[in-house]
Amino acid sequence: MRSLLALALGLSLCAACGKSSNETPDAGSDAGPDFADGGCYTNPTTSYEIINACTDAGYVDKSPTLPLLLPDGGLPPLP
Amino acid sequence: MRISILLALLLGAAAPALAQSDGGTPNCSDLPNTLWLQIGDTQEPLIEYLGQALLNSAVEPMTLVYVTSGSCTNVDAMYNNTPITVTPKYIPTQAQMPGWTPAMPAPTCNNTQAGHPIDVANAALFVSTCDPSTPPADVELVRGPNQAYALVVPSASSQTAMTAEEAYFVFGFGSQGEAQPWTDESHLFIRTITKSTLLTWAAAIDVPAAKWKGVQEDTSTEVLNQVAQSTSPEATVGLLGAEIYDANRSSLKELAFQWFGQHHAWWPDSSSASYDKKNLRDGHYAVWSPTVWMTHIDPGTQVPVDPRTEYFINLILAKEQTPAFDTNTLDIVIGRGLVPDCAMKVTRSVEAGPLSLYTPDEPCGCYYDSKTGTSSCATCTDSSTCGGGTCRFGFCEAQ
Numbered sequence: 001m002r003s004l005l006a007l008a009l010g011l012s013l014c015a016a017c018g019k020s021s022n023e024t025p026d027a028g029s030d031a032g033p034d035f036a037d038g039g040c041y042t043n044p045t046t047s048y049e050i051i052n053a054c055t056d057a058g059y060v061d062k063s064p065t066l067p068l069l070l071p072d073g074g075l076p077p078l079p
Numbered sequence: 080m081r082i083s084i085l086l087a088l089l090l091g092a093a094a095p096a097l098a099q100s101d102g103g104t105p106n107c108s109d110l111p112n113t114l115w116l117q118i119g120d121t122q123e124p125l126i127e128y129l130g131q132a133l134l135n136s137a138v139e140p141m142t143l144v145y146v147t148s149g150s151c152t153n154v155d156a157m158y159n160n161t162p163i164t165v166t167p168k169y170i171p172t173q174a175q176m177p178g179w180t181p182a183m184p185a186p187t188c189n190n191t192q193a194g195h196p197i198d199v200a201n202a203a204l205f206v207s208t209c210d211p212s213t214p215p216a217d218v219e220l221v222r223g224p225n226q227a228y229a230l231v232v233p234s235a236s237s238q239t240a241m242t243a244e245e246a247y248f249v250f251g252f253g254s255q256g257e258a259q260p261w262t263d264e265s266h267l268f269i270r271t272i273t274k275s276t277l278l279t280w281a282a283a284i285d286v287p288a289a290k291w292k293g294v295q296e297d298t299s300t301e302v303l304n305q306v307a308q309s310t311s312p313e314a315t316v317g318l319l320g321a322e323i324y325d326a327n328r329s330s331l332k333e334l335a336f337q338w339f340g341q342h343h344a345w346w347p348d349s350s351s352a353s354y355d356k357k358n359l360r361d362g363h364y365a366v367w368s369p370t371v372w373m374t375h376i377d378p379g380t381q382v383p384v385d386p387r388t389e390y391f392i393n394l395i396l397a398k399e400q401t402p403a404f405d406t407n408t409l410d411i412v413i414g415r416g417l418v419p420d421c422a423m424k425v426t427r428s429v430e431a432g433p434l435s436l437y438t439p440d441e442p443c444g445c446y447y448d449s450k451t452g453t454s455s456c457a458t459c460t461d462s463s464t465c466g467g468g469t470c471r472f473g474f475c476e477a478q
Contacts, residue, residue, distance in 0.1 A: 051341050051434065052341060055349075060343065064242055066258055
């Protein structure tokens with residue numbers, strides 16, 4: 001349930017949160033409007049915005065192939 | 080007859096020596112001013128360093144005697160007044176164990192058959208995860224420093240990250256999960272279901288602890304060794320407290336983790352090479368819990384039954400107290416990879432719960448930065464130069 005909600009939020013609000021390339025600091029975040037500069041949040045307030053806030057920290061991008069994901073991207077029940 | 084009397088005399092003479100020493104192992108009851116702890120094994124490094132400072136203290140000397148066990152076992156023992164009956168470890172003096180440092184395993188002492196009551200217990204996660212009931216009236220819970228939990232792989236693995244969805248299939252489905260390359264359950268090294276490491280991860284990826292696939296290890300050391308020595312590095316992954324990983328980075332690699340709803344995977348630190356816990360502190364790394372410290376109080380007055388337990392817990396919180404301690408224990412907490420509350424920018428109230436912005440009453444983020452990397456804050460000797468902020472630990476904090 002949490003994953004579906006997060007997915008929906010992500011698709012509707014944020015196409016590419018975060019600003020850094022892999023372990024490469026970016027130019028930093030300014031005090032611009034929320035959801036500026038590529039999709040991260042410069043003034044986060046909600047939990048979703050906090051975990052996708054702008055930062056100069058390094059990160060990894062990963063899009064794993066998960067054959068058991070449901071067609072809508074949700075998670076199936078555990079066995 | 081004469082021989083038996085002689086034997087009895089000899090045994091009688093030997094008895095006191097045997098009571099004091101069993102091949103060099105002291106009796107716990109002979110150690111001075113002991114404080115008995117039952118802690119999660121992720122907290123052992125903290126206790127060893129703090130124990131040495133207490134042993135050497137001129138103002139509040141104590142000998143820490145401790146056992147490690149699962150956080151939920153510790154909660155249950157504290158709530159039900161279960162004594163420590165197994166053989167505990169203790170922090171030795173240089174006279175007792177010349178050359179000992181906190182980086183070495185602590186020695187053991189001889190317990191009594193009846194055991195000893197717990198003075199302070201620790202859970203390295205939200206206590207409500209173990210027992211959602213209201214704590215007993217005679218037990219006080221104190222929220223301590225925060226701890227990240229890590230996914231680790233062998234140094235030889237080419238893997239760099241795992242998403243929450245991947246983790247759901249890896250640990251919830253095991254061999255049937257088809258989440259490459261982690262499809263061999265004999266190479267998934269997890270913990271038993273009373274351990275904070277498993278329970279915190281379980282909450283984070285929505286896989287109940289009882290449903291996890293993999294090899295259940297009793298101790299962090301076992302996970303560490305199994306992962307580091309794996310002959311199938313690509314298929315291997317394990318769970319560790321971040322401070323255990325931090326102390327063993329040369330033999331392991333930490334995966335970045337992408338929580339549900341995140342668009343990138345992050346380490347607890349700002350990079351794989353740093354130790355600043357920046358992403359734990361600001362919410363980018365989601366898998367963390369507070370450590371919780373428990374002691375017995377008088378239900379009427381709410382005052383700890385043993386005032387030394389309050390002093391000890393306040394050392395972990397790095398609170399100012401009287402008499403002032405002779406070591407800056409904030410450095411010990413930070414040095415063990417824990418994040419004190421005063422350095423946090425986010426908080427949560429339940430396991431893997433939503434995050435909210437947080438400003439500590441007495442922030443120490445600038446000092447924390449200075450100890451784990453570099454601080455951009457102004458240095459100070461008093462608050463007069465802090466432009467309305469507060470000088471704390473030599474740095475101008477915002478308040």
